[in-house]
Amino acid sequence: MATSDNDRTRLDEAARAGWLYFIAGHTQDEIAKALKISRASAQRLVSLCLAERLITFRLEHPISACMELAARLRDQFHLARCEVVPTDPAAPLAATGIAERAATILEATLRVFAAFKLGASSAAQQASIELSTSASPEAKAGTPTDTDTEEGV
Numbered sequence: 244m245a246t247s248d249n250d251r252t253r254l255d256e257a258a259r260a261g262w263l264y265f266i267a268g269h270t271q272d273e274i275a276k277a278l279k280i281s282r283a284s285a286q287r288l289v290s291l292c293l294a295e296r297l298i299t300f301r302l303e304h305p306i307s308a309c310m311e312l313a314a315r316l317r318d319q320f321h322l323a324r325c326e327v328v329p330t331d332p333a334a335p336l337a338a339t340g341i342a343e344r345a346a347t348i349l350e351a352t353l354r355v356f357a358a359f360k361l362g363a364s365s366a367a368q369q370a371s372i373e374l375s376t377s378a379s380p381e382a383k384a385g386t387p388t389d390t391d392t393e394e395g396v
């Protein structure tokens with residue numbers, strides 16, 4: 244299937260927008276002004292640049308090797324989650340990176356669990372209060388309950 248001139252022009256515009264955004268460091272507003280288009284059009288062109296793989300990125304950092312190893316381990320051992328963290332070159336036997344990452348994962352997990360527990364506890368407490376006040380004959384008759392004080396009666 245041949246690419247039409249209109250498609251080529253659109254890809255050229257996407258390449259310009261992508262270059263301005265990723266290489267030159269311009270904002271989408273700046274790209275819109277430079278190309279005399281709307282900000283929304285600039286955003287769509289930047290997205291098209293990525294979608295058409297007109298621009299690609301390669302991470303040149305030790306963390307990229309960790310990410311690749313984690314992916315291989317996940318695939319080989321059918322793991323739901325696997326993370327590999329870099330070590331400090333000055334202290335290769337230190338577990339600081341592992342401890343920091345484990346603490347972050349544990350904190351996020353506990354935060355979700357604590358929010359659920361708090362929500363469930365609050366709902367149970369409210370249900371308990373509603374049941375005790377509606378089922379108690381003393382509460383209906385206006386007699387004091389264990390939460391009332393003598394001054395409040």
